[in-house]
Amino acid sequence: MTVMRALVVAVALLAVALPAHAQISDGVIKIGVMNDQSGTYADLAGPGSVVAAKMAIEDFGAAKKNMKVEVLVADHQNKPDVGSSIARQWFDADHVDVIVDVPTSSVVLAVNQVAREKNKALIVSTGATSDLTGPQCSPNAIHWTYDTWSLANGTGSAVVKTGGDTWFFLTADYKFGHDLERDTEAVVVKNGGKVVGKVRHPFPTSDFSSFLLQAQASKAKVIGLANAGADTTNAIKQGAEFGIVKGGQQFAGLLVFLTDVHALGLEKAQGLLLTESFYWDLNDKTRAFSTRFAERHHQAKPTMAQAGVYSSVLHYLKAVEALKSDDGPKVIAKMKELPTDDPVFGKGMVRADGRKIHPMYLFEVKKPSESKGAWDYYKVRATIPAEQAFRPIDQGNCPLVKK
Amino acid sequence: MTIFGVPTQALFGQLLIGLINGAFYAMLSLGLSVIFGLLNIINFAHGAQYMLGAFVAYFALSWAGLGYWPSLLIAPIVVGAFGMVIERTMLKRLYQLDHLYGLLLTFGVALVVQGVFRNEFGSSGLPYAAPPQLTGGYNLGFMFLPTYRGWVVVVSLVVCLGTWYVIERTKLGSYLRAATENPALVQAFGINVPRMITLTYGFGVALAGLAGVLAAPIYQVNPLMGADLIIVVFAVVVIGGLGSIMGSIITGFGLGVIEGFTKVFYPEASNTVIFVIMAVVLLVRPSGLFGRTA
Numbered sequence: 001m002t003v004m005r006a007l008v009v010a011v012a013l014l015a016v017a018l019p020a021h022a023q024i025s026d027g028v029i030k031i032g033v034m035n036d037q038s039g040t041y042a043d044l045a046g047p048g049s050v051v052a053a054k055m056a057i058e059d060f061g062a063a064k065k066n067m068k069v070e071v072l073v074a075d076h077q078n079k080p081d082v083g084s085s086i087a088r089q090w091f092d093a094d095h096v097d098v099i100v101d102v103p104t105s106s107v108v109l110a111v112n113q114v115a116r117e118k119n120k121a122l123i124v125s126t127g128a129t130s131d132l133t134g135p136q137c138s139p140n141a142i143h144w145t146y147d148t149w150s151l152a153n154g155t156g157s158a159v160v161k162t163g164g165d166t167w168f169f170l171t172a173d174y175k176f177g178h179d180l181e182r183d184t185e186a187v188v189v190k191n192g193g194k195v196v197g198k199v200r201h202p203f204p205t206s207d208f209s210s211f212l213l214q215a216q217a218s219k220a221k222v223i224g225l226a227n228a229g230a231d232t233t234n235a236i237k238q239g240a241e242f243g244i245v246k247g248g249q250q251f252a253g254l255l256v257f258l259t260d261v262h263a264l265g266l267e268k269a270q271g272l273l274l275t276e277s278f279y280w281d282l283n284d285k286t287r288a289f290s291t292r293f294a295e296r297h298h299q300a301k302p303t304m305a306q307a308g309v310y311s312s313v314l315h316y317l318k319a320v321e322a323l324k325s326d327d328g329p330k331v332i333a334k335m336k337e338l339p340t341d342d343p344v345f346g347k348g349m350v351r352a353d354g355r356k357i358h359p360m361y362l363f364e365v366k367k368p369s370e371s372k373g374a375w376d377y378y379k380v381r382a383t384i385p386a387e388q389a390f391r392p393i394d395q396g397n398c399p400l401v402k403k
Numbered sequence: 404m405t406i407f408g409v410p411t412q413a414l415f416g417q418l419l420i421g422l423i424n425g426a427f428y429a430m431l432s433l434g435l436s437v438i439f440g441l442l443n444i445i446n447f448a449h450g451a452q453y454m455l456g457a458f459v460a461y462f463a464l465s466w467a468g469l470g471y472w473p474s475l476l477i478a479p480i481v482v483g484a485f486g487m488v489i490e491r492t493m494l495k496r497l498y499q500l501d502h503l504y505g506l507l508l509t510f511g512v513a514l515v516v517q518g519v520f521r522n523e524f525g526s527s528g529l530p531y532a533a534p535p536q537l538t539g540g541y542n543l544g545f546m547f548l549p550t551y552r553g554w555v556v557v558v559s560l561v562v563c564l565g566t567w568y569v570i571e572r573t574k575l576g577s578y579l580r581a582a583t584e585n586p587a588l589v590q591a592f593g594i595n596v597p598r599m600i601t602l603t604y605g606f607g608v609a610l611a612g613l614a615g616v617l618a619a620p621i622y623q624v625n626p627l628m629g630a631d632l633i634i635v636v637f638a639v640v641v642i643g644g645l646g647s648i649m650g651s652i653i654t655g656f657g658l659g660v661i662e663g664f665t666k667v668f669y670p671e672a673s674n675t676v677i678f679v680i681m682a683v684v685l686l687v688r689p690s691g692l693f694g695r696t697a
Contacts, residue, residue, distance in 0.1 A: 210666035263527035
């Protein structure tokens with residue numbers, strides 16, 4: 001009898017340990033949206049990214065195709081240790097197949113390690129560090145929406161070319177700020193500009209007056225904001241108070257989201273140059289998507305981060321469907337193989353180093369008189385074609401790229 | 404002339420900025436001190452009440468068209484009244500218990516209030532403009548001083564010193580202090596002690612509301628603005644000595660200046676320097692710089 005019982009247990013164990021060929025693990029595709037649900041980056045990604053992920057699942061038609069897809073949500077509080085422990089919990093206990101969104105570069109790199117170790121998939125939309133497709137690139141990860149290199153390339157070179165050739169950086173003191181500063185400095189120097197000073201402020205900071213005073217004293221023509229979210233809006237708002245722009249200096253917001261402009265108001269934000277890969281009012285498809293999004297998310301238009309979550313989840317599901325498996329690195333490989341096509345970024349592709357390629361846009365924030373109402377904030381200054389928008393694949397030092 | 408490679412001219416600017424930020428620390432820690440000194444309640448909801456002050460100003464403007472000046476009066480009253488409701492309905496049940504219960508209750512209130520506002524208004528904040536009379540600024544030679552910042556320092560000094568005077572030098576203040584020492588005896592003299600306590604709490608909370616209105620044009624009106632600040636303010640109170648009114652005023656301004664200089668010489672440490680000082684002070688003088696030894 002005991003022998004019989006042992007045999008049954010052994011068979012059961014084997015059945016669990018040896019899954020049949022190509023299939024969806026435990027019958028459900030689980031997508032984990034990990035981001036900042038309550039802190040400084042909650043508006044630009046946060047709950048809106050969850051809405052975007054759910055829209056992607058619906059638009060993909062998962063229900064009709066008899067694919068069971070679930071969305072899990074977690075708040076990483078912008079802390080790498082919290083992020084990696086959630087990732088472990090999700091991969092080990094909750095059988096999450098892919099983690100998407102992930103703002104905050106320091107958290108991105110931590111979760112990237114975990115995804116690689118557990119052999120699962122990671123698709124980053126909001127996080128910015130260009131190292132994810134550089135030295136830290138991984139067969140388990142794709143970087144979707146933008147990165148520090150593309151921001152620097154867009155805003156940095158545009159500002160230098162219009163005469164802003166001396167720079168002072170206000171840099172958020174963590175991975176993201178450092179990378180953005182590094183990538184922008186390279187662009188500034190390459191275009192003949194000069195960096196005259198920099199200060200690294202704690203993340204997050206609410207009072208920028210000391211730093212602004214230092215920036216003022218530096219006499220730099222351009223104050224480069226290598227930070228994001230509330231840090232950027234506070235710096236710009238307080239900069240107006242200290243007469244930065246009136247004194248002849250200019251702000252370059254290196255990462256500005258639509259929600260930041262909304263929070264600042266056009267009065268304070270007008271004239272700002274910024275680089276993004278998405279704006280709701282680009283064409284009929286983006287407008288239609290954004291209207292549907294706004295109906296489900298407090299009437300707010302999507303940011304590029306949220307649009308990126310939509311687009312990346314859609315493409316992920318297409319790859320899973322084609323592959324009939326949700327095995328991490330295999331799906332990532334399939335995603336690189338299939339061309340991308342969606343309403344938010346149009347047609348594009350994913351490179352071998354994990355970089356998703358699409359055009360970037362240089363926008364200028366409208367004057368209050370030019371705006372027709374809430375969320376009508378940008379005009380397109382330049383379109384940076386897909387092949388020029390991102391770091392050339394051979395310059396990133398990604399080990400996956402054969403030289 | 405330079406000090407450690409920084410021109411002295413620039414240091415004057417930073418000194419002034421430090422005083423301005425210190426003004427906020429002083430006003431907030433003053434409210435905390437009044438509440439702790441007279442009620443023995445560690446008011447963790449102070450940050451949320453500061454945030455409410457800014458939001459009341461925002462609502463007054465966008466719903467009722469009332470600008471900055473009326474808000475300076477309305478917001479402290481509304482926020483103070485909110486505080487008094489909390490005191491009457493909840494806090495007063497806790498006076499007999501350990502400090503910890505008051506702390507937990509107010510902390511819970513803060514989380515609920517902040518959560519509701521964040522859910523409703525998001526985390527990036529709402530814009531609020533300074534009144535036209537206070538925009539612009541003066542060129543002081545060594546720095547550009549925005550008029551509004553100068554105004555904040557003046558208001559803060561007046562409010563802080565006024566509060567100190569009322570509590571330490573007037574008859575009303577002596578009642579208050581007597582009521583904390585021996586409520587039963589003061590009540591026996593015919594003074595309505597529970598009402599006085601409610602009003603004191605309301606006043607301390609109103610100070611937070613006032614600081615919120617003052618902060619609205621500088622920072623965004625943001626549901627998290629208080630949560631970011633409250634920990635620093637508690638450190639200020641601990642350094643100054645819990646319950647010491649002059650202590651919190653002086654420490655508030657002093658730490659603002661120290662933090663300002665840190666932002667010049669080693670900006671990376673500017674949000675930890677206050678806690679380092681707190682640790683040192685606690686080691687050397689456990690009751691704070693100006694605190695009475697328990």
